[in-house]
Amino acid sequence: MVGLVNAEPPENAGEYKNVLIFLETRQGKLAKPGLEMISVGAAIAHKVNEELIGIVMGNKIEGLVQEAGEYGCDKVIGLKSKDLEDFRTIPYSVNLSELITELKPNILLIPATRNGRDLASRIAVRSKTGVTADCTELDIDPAERILQARRPTYGESTLAEILCKRHRPQMATARPGIFSVPERDPKRKFVSEIRKTTIKKEFLKKEIVSFKPKSTLDLTSAKIIVSGGLGLGKPSGFKLLEELAGEIGASVGASRPTVDMGWIERDHQVGQTGQSVRPDIYIACGISGKAQHIMGMRLSKNIVSINTDASAELNSISDYIINEDLYKVIPELIDAIKRRKSGEKKPAEAPA
Numbered sequence: 326m327v328g329l330v331n332a333e334p335p336e337n338a339g340e341y342k343n344v345l346i347f348l349e350t351r352q353g354k355l356a357k358p359g360l361e362m363i364s365v366g367a368a369i370a371h372k373v374n375e376e377l378i379g380i381v382m383g384n385k386i387e388g389l390v391q392e393a394g395e396y397g398c399d400k401v402i403g404l405k406s407k408d409l410e411d412f413r414t415i416p417y418s419v420n421l422s423e424l425i426t427e428l429k430p431n432i433l434l435i436p437a438t439r440n441g442r443d444l445a446s447r448i449a450v451r452s453k454t455g456v457t458a459d460c461t462e463l464d465i466d467p468a469e470r471i472l473q474a475r476r477p478t479y480g481e482s483t484l485a486e487i488l489c490k491r492h493r494p495q496m497a498t499a500r501p502g503i504f505s506v507p508e509r510d511p512k513r514k515f516v517s518e519i520r521k522t523t524i525k526k527e528f529l530k531k532e533i534v535s536f537k538p539k540s541t542l543d544l545t546s547a548k549i550i551v552s553g554g555l556g557l558g559k560p561s562g563f564k565l566l567e568e569l570a571g572e573i574g575a576s577v578g579a580s581r582p583t584v585d586m587g588w589i590e591r592d593h594q595v596g597q598t599g600q601s602v603r604p605d606i607y608i609a610c611g612i613s614g615k616a617q618h619i620m621g622m623r624l625s626k627n628i629v630s631i632n633t634d635a636s637a638e639l640n641s642i643s644d645y646i647i648n649e650d651l652y653k654v655i656p657e658l659i660d661a662i663k664r665r666k667s668g669e670k671k672p673a674e675a676p677a
């Protein structure tokens with residue numbers, strides 16, 4: 326456990342209240358990592374009878390503000406400007422910092438996406454506070470209203486609890502894919518406010534001429550993932566996994582060494598330095614289950630491990646273990662699925 330001992334809160338700590346979350350937008354839509362902040366942010370705020378306030382920044386944000394309230398924010402503040410249409414570090418951090426000075430939140434949560442990390446560090450400097458990055462657990466000590474920000478450390482072998490006792494707001498970024506997106510309820514009651522804002526020219530040094538989306542694979546929303554590790558033995562092993570994935574409507578994941586060796590693109594990587602996923606079914610093929618991999622998939626509802634080694638670490642958290650050569654199991658599985666599908670489609674032609 327890492328922490329400061331006997332750190333006193335600032336004298337004006339009592340002036341700070343509520344939990345503020347930054348609801349990141351992408352291409353005019355609320356991004357999933359921001360929505361994930363609503364569930365954890367609301368749990369923390371309501372535990373100490375405070376409010377969850379969502380911040381949406383952008384141009385055409387009326388619908389997004391409504392959406393954020395329906396997902397569970399008690400209050401939503403929209404900052405509206407043509408110059409906030411796309412994420413730019415300086416205008417976003419200046420505006421959000423001004424809002425923090427005004428609202429004095431006890432806690433500020435930001436998703437640990439590329440833009441979120443960029444924003445959080447700048448806000449922390451401007452607000453003269455610290456930020457606990459990449460948290461996987463967040464809670465609050467209700468007596469002291471101290472954020473308990475936990476994140477893996479020492480190669481994911483230890484969970485560190487980091488407390489920010491001396492400064493306000495207490496800030497954390499949260500790893501995408503760890504917290505769930507709450508149910509959207511169109512009847513939910515909330516307060517909203519849209520403020521038009523102007524951005525000083527000096528903050529607009531970067532001009533966004535056009536936007537070319539990178540075709541990144543979003544494994545965080547996948548319901549089924551078929552994931553391959555070094556046990557595949559060769560790059561073409563992923564072809565077999567793609568075939569299985571195609572049959573069952575799954576996405577393909579990978580362990581880091583297979584990515585490092587160029588067997589598959591990096592956006593397929595699951596784990597500490599890849600994506601954190603929580604599908605209904607995670608089928609690990611030839612993956613040993615080192616801590617850094619488990620970190621990214623342990624929240625899967627059902628885990629299937631196909632491994633020749635009965636003592637593979639992953640087996641200890643698996644619901645189903647197939648202790649067999651994947652090159653024997655997977656073709657048989659594909660065959661069985663195909664036979665079953667054709668049987669279901671043409672029941673009259675099925676053998677008696």
Ligand SMILES: Cc1cc2nc3c(=O)[nH]c(=O)nc-3n(C[C@H](O)[C@H](O)[C@H](O)COP(=O)(O)OP(=O)(O)OC[C@H]3O[C@@H](n4cnc5c(N)ncnc54)[C@H](O)[C@@H]3O)c2cc1C
Pocket residue numbers: 480553554555556557579580581582583594595596597598599610611612613614615616617618621631632633634637649650651652
């Ligand atoms: C800072 C840091 C960050 C990291 N981040 C990540 C990360 O994000 N994601 C990640 O995955 N790793 C990450 N790693 C690497 C991690 O520590 C492991 O090295 C890696 O996960 C192991 O990959 P693997 O399971 O594919 O390979 P191995 O550990 O080599 O396991 C291969 C498995 O395949 C089995 N096998 C072999 N042949 C067959 C067969 N024919 N059929 C069935 N099973 C077979 C073996 O029994 C073995 O269990 C990180 C490491 C560090 C230090």
